[in-house]
Amino acid sequence: MLNRVWLVFFITAAVAILVRLFNGQADVLSQSVEALFHSAKLAAEIALGLVGVLALWMGLMRVGEKAGVVGAIAWLFEPLLSRLMPEVPRGHAAFGSITMNLTANVFGLDNAATPLGLKAMQDLQSLNPNKAVASNAQILFLVLNTSSVTLVPVTVFLYRAQQGASAPADVFLPILLATSASTLVGLLVVAMVQRLSLLNTVVLGYGAVLLGALVASVFYLGTLSAQTIGSVSTALGNGVLLLLVFAFVLTAAVRKVAIYDEFIEGAREGFNQAIQLIPYLLAMLLAIGLLRASGALGYLLQLTGELVGLLGLDSRFVDALPTALMKPFSGSGARAMMLETMDHHGVDSFAGRLAAIFQGSTETTFYVLAVYFGSVGIRQTRHALGCGLAADGAGLLAAIFVCYWFYG
Secondary structure (H helix, E strand, O other): OHHHHHHHHHHHHHHHHHHHHOOOOOHHHHHHHHHHHHHHHHHHHHHHHHHHHHHHHHHHHHHHHHHHHHHHHHHHHHHHHHHHOOOOOOOHHHHHHHHHHHHHHOOOOOHHHHHHHHHHHHHHHHOOOOOOOOOOOHHHHHHHHHEEEOOHHHHHHHHHHHOOOOOOOHHHHHHHHHHHHHHHHHHHHHHHHOOOOOHHHHHHHHHHHHHHHHHHHHHHHOOOOHHHHHHHHHHHHHHHHHHHHHHHHHHHOOOOOOOHHHHHHHHHHHHHHHHHHHHHHHHHHHHHHHHHHOOHHHHHHHHHHHHHHHHOOOOOHHHHHHHHOOOOOOOOHHHHHHHHHHHHOOOOHHHHHHHEEEEEEEOOOHHHHHHHHHHOOOOOOOOHHHHHHHHEEEEEEHHHHHHHHHHH
16 A cells, blocks of 8 residues: 555656646756655654654553553553454553553643554554554554544644634634544444444443543533643643653562663663664655645645635635645644644634644644554555545544534
8 A cells, every 4th residue: 555655646746846847847846856855854853853752661661561550551441442453362561552642642742642652553563463464453553543532732722822813722622523523433434444343332331431531521621711721731641641650660669670671671672663763754754745845735725726616615614725635744744834824814714723623633644654554564554544544534524514613
């Protein structure tokens, strides 16, 4: 799948470059060459930037596993995850790392979510009979990771506040609804492809509890101001991380675990994994960089606007589409598109709000796929990309719907 996707990216970029050259835009050549070298530099910077974080969390996770804390955390969601990932045996370490990754995503803790996700992918790889082909469990985890509900997207609130929004957190509920739709569709699509049964008491029971907790959180956070929401989220997220760190170390000490030695061993694995990511990151960033520099995304946006106009539909959402189109490829690119939309149309305009909802409810699917599968050497991703993009599409459509519902 990735071989075909990579080829399509290059062919699309080449066609866009030829179109711009035909229109007299010779600067596209220098822009495309610059994108190639920038992608190489960026891949190394990202991978090296992950070295310290990966080493930290891989070391701590190893201590936590030896102490039994990770196993205790896994016990909470193991009945649900074992139904969704039947090939993972009960009591396996993957359940703990998956639970911790999804929890970090819910709290918006990106600095912890990525290394914990890579650890989960590594644990699942230990059960994979064909190391070059993604297993069902790995695909489901990737889709849940890319579409994971973020309870409080604090960074989106901060950008809206910086742009002078009258109520920076008023997009909180639309983002939550859109990202919930993305997660639900992602789970349903994977379940359909993998023939997983979701109609059983365990899955429905956990679903009811999680939905109840989500609704209760919405009602509570809805009573707080934007500044208070940000403070509560930050304090809660940091508190959870510190609690885990101290629980790992102190419990390990009580159980006579060689804390320092285990941490060093885990950190060494994290260092090696970060370096291993560079070729996979480079390949994906190279294709995405060319796609952006060639102007292909701009042509796609223009074509979409013309098509909407021909159909006679309300075209206000088209002004925010650059953020949605960029998000599956590049988080920083989507952020730049969001800020440009807010600046041009107004932070409290329909397009400005919709761009913020896109930014908070969708994920950089291509980047995550390259990083997570690349970290364990998987080359054949099977239906992972299709299911991930289906979840992204659901989040995009839900974002447009709820934006018209709330602000239309």
